[in-house]
Amino acid sequence: xxxxxxxxxxxxxxxxxxxxxxxxxxxxxxxxxxxxxxxxxxxxxxxxxxxxxxxxxxxxxxxxxxxxxxxxxxxxxxxxxxxxxxxxxxxxxxxxxxxxxxxxxxxxxxxxxxxxxxxxxxxxxxxxxxxxxxxxxxxxxxxxxxxxxxxxxxxxxxxxxxxxxxxxxxxxxxxxxxxxxxxxxxxxxxxxxxxxxxxxxxxxxxxxxxxxxxxxxxxxxxxxxxxxxxxxxxxxxxxxxxxxxxxxxxxxxxxxxxxxxxxxxxxxxxxxxxxxxxxxxxxxxxxxxxxxxxxxxxxxxxxxxxxxxxxxxxxxxxxxxxxxxxxxxxxxxxxxxxxxxxxxxxxxxxxxxxxxxxxxxxxxxxxxxxxxxxxxxxxxxxxxxxxxxxxxxxxxxxxxxxxxxxxxxxxxxxxxxxxxxxxxxxxxxxxxxxxxxxxxxxxxxxxxxxxxxxxxxxxxxxxxxxxxx
Amino acid sequence: xxxxxxxxxxxxxxxxxxxxxxxxxxxxxxxxxxxxxxxxxxxxxxxxxxxxxxxxxxxxxxxxxxxxxxxxxxxxxxxxxxxxxxxxxxxxxxxxxxxxxxxxxxxxxxxxxxxxxxxxxxxxxxxxxxxxxxxxxxxxxxxxxxxxxxxxxxxxxxxxxxxxxxxxxxxxxxxxxxxxxxxxxxxxxxxxxxxxxxxxxxxxxxxxxxxxxxxxxxxxxxxxxxxxxxxxxxxxxxxxxxxxxxxxxxxxxxxxxxxxxxxxxxxxxxxxxxxxxxxxxxxxxxxxxxxxxxxxxxxxxxxx
Numbered sequence: 001x002x003x004x005x006x007x008x009x010x011x012x013x014x015x016x017x018x019x020x021x022x023x024x025x026x027x028x029x030x031x032x033x034x035x036x037x038x039x040x041x042x043x044x045x046x047x048x049x050x051x052x053x054x055x056x057x058x059x060x061x062x063x064x065x066x067x068x069x070x071x072x073x074x075x076x077x078x079x080x081x082x083x084x085x086x087x088x089x090x091x092x093x094x095x096x097x098x099x100x101x102x103x104x105x106x107x108x109x110x111x112x113x114x115x116x117x118x119x120x121x122x123x124x125x126x127x128x129x130x131x132x133x134x135x136x137x138x139x140x141x142x143x144x145x146x147x148x149x150x151x152x153x154x155x156x157x158x159x160x161x162x163x164x165x166x167x168x169x170x171x172x173x174x175x176x177x178x179x180x181x182x183x184x185x186x187x188x189x190x191x192x193x194x195x196x197x198x199x200x201x202x203x204x205x206x207x208x209x210x211x212x213x214x215x216x217x218x219x220x221x222x223x224x225x226x227x228x229x230x231x232x233x234x235x236x237x238x239x240x241x242x243x244x245x246x247x248x249x250x251x252x253x254x255x256x257x258x259x260x261x262x263x264x265x266x267x268x269x270x271x272x273x274x275x276x277x278x279x280x281x282x283x284x285x286x287x288x289x290x291x292x293x294x295x296x297x298x299x300x301x302x303x304x305x306x307x308x309x310x311x312x313x314x315x316x317x318x319x320x321x322x323x324x325x326x327x328x329x330x331x332x333x334x335x336x337x338x339x340x341x342x343x344x345x346x347x348x349x350x351x352x353x354x355x356x357x358x359x360x361x362x363x364x365x366x367x368x369x370x371x372x373x374x375x376x377x378x379x380x381x382x383x384x385x386x387x388x389x390x391x392x393x394x395x396x397x398x399x400x401x402x403x404x405x406x407x408x409x410x411x412x413x414x415x416x417x418x419x420x421x422x423x424x425x426x427x428x429x430x431x432x433x434x435x436x437x438x439x440x441x442x443x444x445x446x447x448x449x450x451x452x453x454x455x456x457x458x459x460x461x462x463x464x465x466x467x468x469x
Numbered sequence: 470x471x472x473x474x475x476x477x478x479x480x481x482x483x484x485x486x487x488x489x490x491x492x493x494x495x496x497x498x499x500x501x502x503x504x505x506x507x508x509x510x511x512x513x514x515x516x517x518x519x520x521x522x523x524x525x526x527x528x529x530x531x532x533x534x535x536x537x538x539x540x541x542x543x544x545x546x547x548x549x550x551x552x553x554x555x556x557x558x559x560x561x562x563x564x565x566x567x568x569x570x571x572x573x574x575x576x577x578x579x580x581x582x583x584x585x586x587x588x589x590x591x592x593x594x595x596x597x598x599x600x601x602x603x604x605x606x607x608x609x610x611x612x613x614x615x616x617x618x619x620x621x622x623x624x625x626x627x628x629x630x631x632x633x634x635x636x637x638x639x640x641x642x643x644x645x646x647x648x649x650x651x652x653x654x655x656x657x658x659x660x661x662x663x664x665x666x667x668x669x670x671x672x673x674x675x676x677x678x679x680x681x682x683x684x685x686x687x688x689x690x691x692x693x694x695x696x697x698x699x700x701x702x703x704x705x706x707x708x709x710x711x712x713x714x715x716x717x718x719x720x721x722x723x724x725x726x727x728x729x730x731x732x733x734x735x736x737x738x739x740x741x742x743x744x745x746x747x748x749x750x751x752x753x754x755x756x757x758x759x760x761x762x763x764x765x766x767x768x769x770x771x772x773x
Contacts, residue, residue, distance in 0.1 A: 022590070022591070022592045024676070024677040024678070025585075025586045025589070025590030025591070025592055025677065026586065026590070026592060028582040028583065028585050028586035028590070028677070028681070029582065029583050029586040029587070029590070029598070031578075031579045031582060031583075032579040032580065032582065032583035032648050032652060033583075033598075035579065035641075035644055035645045035648055036601075036602075036605060036645060036648055036649070038620065038645075039613065039617055039620075039641065039642060039644075039645030039646075040605055040608060040613055040645050040646065040648075040649070041605070042616065042620075043612070043613035043614075043615075043616035043617050043620070044608060044612050044613055044616075046616035046619075047612050047613065047615065047616055050615060050616065057619075100500075100503070103496045103499060103500050104500065106496040107496050107497055107500055112504075113500055113503075113504055115757075115760065116504055116507055116508060117503075117504075117507050118756075118763075118764070119507075119511070119753070119756065120507075120510075120511075121702075122702050122706075122749070122752040122753060122755070122756040122763075123706070123749045123752065123753075124705065124706035124707075124708070124723070124724050124727075124748055124749070124752075125706065125708070126706070126708050126724045126727050126728055126745075126748075127514075127724075127727060127745040127748050127749050128510070130727060130731055130741055130742075130745055131510045131511075131513065131514045131745065132510060133731075134513070134517070134738070135509075135510060135513065139526065140529070141526055141527060141528055141529055142525070142526055142529065143529075144509070144513065144529065144530075144531065147529050147531075345507065345510065350767060353764055353767050353768065354767065354768065357768050402607055405609070406609045406611065408611075408708075408709055409708045409709070409724075412708070412728065413708075413727075413728060413731060427609070427611055427709075430611045430614075431611075431709065431712070431713070434614065434615055435614070435712070435713050435716070439615060439618060441615045444615065445615060448609070448611050448612045448614075448615075449612070451609050451611060451612065452608065452609060452612050455607050455608070455609060458607050459604050459606075459607045459608075462603055462604070462606065462607065463600060463603055463604060466599075466600065466603050467600070
């Protein structure tokens with residue numbers, strides 16, 4: 001802005017009174033000035049004052065609130081989580097934005113792609129958080145991520161026909177009804193033994209009707225003894241008409257299909273295997289001399305994969321050897337990871353747009369020159385494109401750091417159960433301390449002041465940049 | 470000779486092709502996969518909202534893709550059928566509109582005024598005011614919450630008008646925290662308007678107000694559109710301010726509606742998914758109608 005032109009213009013327009021001209025111009029500023037003064041500037045200063053008072057702002061406490069901040073576990077956890085967010089998120093979102101921006105330069109449907117990736121920015125973080133909470137849900141019947149993991153894990157570790165739900169506190173021993181006992185390796189072995197021509201029947205219980213419907217179980221039938229073979233039935237020993245009788249096969253009781261059985265000799269070695277029929281019957285033919293037991297292998301009761309608790313209280317904890325506090329402070333909750341992934345989904349489009357604009361304004365001739373000099377595409381990218389983009393990348397990083405320091409909505413909406421205590425951030429603590437169960441200003445204000453100090457470097461950077469322009 | 474020239478030409482062309490093709494093929498595939506991944510959450514939300522209430526938790530939403538006939542609008546019919554009961558979906562939609570429209574108008578209007586004053590005014594200290602505005606852009610709104618609540622209460626004791634717990638209380642706060650970015654955007658854009666235009670009008674005796682709405686405002690329309698979209702989306706999607714300032718009010722915006730539903734003892738996902746779709750439809754319409762201005766706003770906000 002050159003001062004001389006302004007002076008010239010001022011002179012030419014001195015037809016109207018000087019004061020009046022300024023009064024009108026200042027009047028234009030007034031509404032904004034009032035708003036900023038009363039709702040932004042004054043409150044910011046007042047928060048500093050409140051942070052030195054007790055929670056009802058009636059008694060001066062000095063720095064006590066700040067001491068509380070740095071000695072309260074949940075607030076320290078919040079600091080830890082902010083550090084995790086700041087260290088991980090801005091870097092990854094900038095990286096994704098850079099990759100997207102570079103790749104979209106090479107496709108014909110760039111406009112569609114960009115619109116698609118930018119779209120989540122206009123969604124409320126609340127809605128996005130709730131969507132991703134279902135995507136990360138424990139149950140493979142709800143969460144797409146766990147459903148995908150389940151599909152893969154079932155190839156390697158298929159669940160049994162009668163999965164025992166450890167999550168519900170069920171054990172294999174709970175299944176034993178009559179003539180059997182559970183062993184430590186989660187197998188069930190018959191209590192009675194038999195020789196060729198004998199029978200062994202085992203009653204099980206605590207099996208849901210839904211499981212039996214799924215397996216198309218039919219009424220249990222006791223098989224006749226056969227010479228040279230060991231036969232029997234494995235059945236669900238529960239009859240509504242006689243619930244305490246677990247030793248007899250009663251009418252209406254169902255056989256247990258698809259159980260994998262082994263015939264075990266007195267030394268405990270398996271000599272033959274078979275599978276039960278839909279009515280729960282089995283038959284081991286050509287049994288040799290000696291007495292045998294029937295064993296139900298642990299694979300029958302394996303629950304397979306039951307889902308990763310992304311949003312539970314689990315965390316990636318560093319190696320032992322550290323003190324408990326240090327470990328707690330250095331561990332990264334799984335839920336934080338899930339939230340960061342969600343946040344990447346929301347903000348990658350923003351980074352892409354900014355970096356894309358930076359790319360578009362790059363001097364193509366420099367890139368072409370590098371190519372002509374024989375640089376490979378990757379070298380051009382590493383040595384020319386990225387350094388030339390550095391200012392834009394810095395802007396994205398800083399913007400995202402500020403954004404993440406204030407991260408709130410996503411935590412409030414995605415954390416549930418155990419992860420509520422593991423995932424708070426400073427912004428969440430400001431809300432929890434200050435606004436849940438009435439308004440308490442002291443500690444909440446102290447955290448707010450700290451948050452303000454954390455964004456201060458960004459403010460100074462902005463000011464320097466603007467002044468330089 | 471001709472054959473050599475031809476082969477040279479061919480190899481050259483192949484060379485150029487090779488440089489483009491290997492890059493294009495994988496780019497299409499990689500971005501194709503990314504596009505699908507990016508679309509999945511939105512599709513899942515839509516599908517869940519279109520499935521019967523009982524299907525949630527029994528089978529994954531992706532199962533419904535194989536059986537599109539199982540989709541139904543019954544969730545929407547049920548929630549819209551409740552009408553404008555307090556705490557219902559329609560009531561929240563209305564509350565969101567009641568908050569967002571005035572808060573957007575306020576910011577756009579005051580930012581245009583302030584931008585005009587900062588660019589075309591000749592009073593001293595304009596630069597200081599502008600730098601203050603830039604500084605305020607990064608102030609976390611969390612810093613102001615408690616003092617503003619107390620300020621509202623004092624207004625109540627002084628004038629009997631306590632905005633705390635009311636919709637105007639939320640609007641006032643949103644306007645304040647939308648202004649720094651708004652003023653920044655308008656001021657930067659208006660600096661590009663040739664001052665000669667204004668001078669000409671002034672010479673012909675037009676007052677400041679006339680200069681503003683006849684010349685500056687029409688020329689600033691693109692920036693105004695960017696600002697309006699930004700502010701609209703920002704306020705529409707806010708959760709924290711509404712949670713704090715509407716505490717206890719029966720009328721809540723959609724974000725608080727979703728938050729409450731999710732934090733009930735038995736979260737009803739059919740309500741949450743349907744509500745979430747309703748809540749994203751409005752900003753999506755705004756986004757797709759004014760995409761160009763939105764992107765421009767993103768660029769102006771960060772790069773400049």
